[in-house]
Amino acid sequence: MRDKPAANGTPAPRHRRFECWDAEDAFILKGLALLLTPLLVKLLSKAISLHSLAVNVRFSINADATAPTFPRRKTKTRWKRRTRIPKMSVFDQIPDGELRAAAFLALGRLRAEKGVLTADDLQAGFEFGGERIPFANSRRGIWKPKRMQRLLSIKTVHPKPGGKIWYSDQYTAREEVYRAEEHVTYAFQGTDPASFDNQWLREAMLNQVPLIYFFGVAPGRYEALFPIFIEDWSAASLSARVAVGRMAGAGSVVVPSDAGDRRYAMREVKQRLHQASFREAILSAYKMLR
DSSP: OOOOOOTTSOOOOGGGGGGGOOHHHHHHHHHHHHHHHHHHHHHHHHHHHHHHHHHHHHHHHHSOTTSOOOOOOOOOOTTOOOOOOOOOOGGGGSTTHHHHHHHHHHHHHHHHHHSSEEHHHHHHOEEETTEEEOSSOSSOSEEOOTTOSSOOEEEEOOOOTTOOOOSTHHHHHHHHHHHOSSOEEEEOSSSOTTSHHHHHHHHHHHHTOOEEEEEEEETTEEEEEEEEEEEEEETTTTEEEEEEOEEEETTEEEOOOSHHHHHHHHHHHHHHHHHHHHHHHHHHHHHHHO
16 A cells, blocks of 8 residues: 655655554454464474574585594493392292292291281191291201291290299290390200201201291280291200391391391390280280289
8 A cells, every 4th residue: 555645745754654544454464364374383493493494414524434433332321221130039049949938938927917926827827839838846946847848936934923944935935035135045855965856956957947936925825937047056965056137138137247237136036025025924914903
């Protein structure tokens, strides 16, 4: 559109050139601007990308083929996953390792479910290879199942009030545990060090076999301590010294290597036995009052 001249023939002032546009023309121009702006932005971006590509191609073509090359620096992948080597279990290094590992796994589940175990729990045992194997013998404190070459468990019975005392450590075991710092003394079966029960203890010491210790906290009630290791066997004192280890997973145990490990394990044992004994004493008093 042209500017309309004034009445005397002179052109209209510069600032009044667009006054002749009506509202419809302004609306059309505004709509065109809104439609064309995104398109122009896209075209500009595409042009910049093509220009960068052309520069890179030209640089690669004109590059001197005889120019010295430098070895690329090897960069480490930040989140590269490492292949972990499975840790060898102590159960793989001893006879009956698979059966012993199954016993420890079943006992761990049972202890987590019930806490203090009963004599029936020990006799019920665990299942392995379609056979039910007891955790302990109901009549003997040292137990080796027929299917195993090495000892599985030892047991200290809490005597009933007025009951017969079979072994010297039945009354003194609890006090000795609370006094002990690194080891617990376990009395032999009988007075003959050469008996098969006591020789099983000696074999367990020589081979560092992880065992289970069922410690009586009340008549017919036991706290399961495992893994434990026989660290000393004395025919003169008719006793063995027991050290407590710890589980490091479903199939691995940690042998106490120094005095610090043994003392830490004994503190945990004292805490567990104190809690279990206190709980059983409360339950026993409650039953008497009923």
